[in-house]
Amino acid sequence: MPTIKLTTSVVLEREAKKTLSIELAKAVAETLGKPLAVTQAIVQDDEVISFGGNFDSDSAFIVVLSIGALNQTNCNALSARLCDLMKQYGVDPKFTYICFNDKRAEEWGCNGKTLA
DSSP states (O other): OOEEEEEESSOOOHHHHHHHHHHHHHHHHHHHTOOGGGOEEEEEOSOOOOBTTBOSSOOEEEEEEESSOOOHHHHHHHHHHHHHHHHTTTOOGGGEEEEEEEOOGGGOEETTEEOO
């Protein structure tokens, strides 16, 4: 059930968004030891994002949600991996913020019920 949601100011073509979505999902699944089959990745591009009160550089905001596995070691590894990935799309790591959010199973729903 891990989910990663990327919001970025970078403008991407549809195929690039698909590729990035898969790359994000793989990064999360592999780093957290979760199955790719249940990992969701969302890419929102061409968003208006100010960083430091200006729009001079492309930036990104990433949210990673997971039931378990979000510890200091995994978050550090995933932060490095996601920043490296965003560099490939023109976003300097210093303009990438990542929010890690560990959820309880009863706080996550799918298929008409919670995962608890």
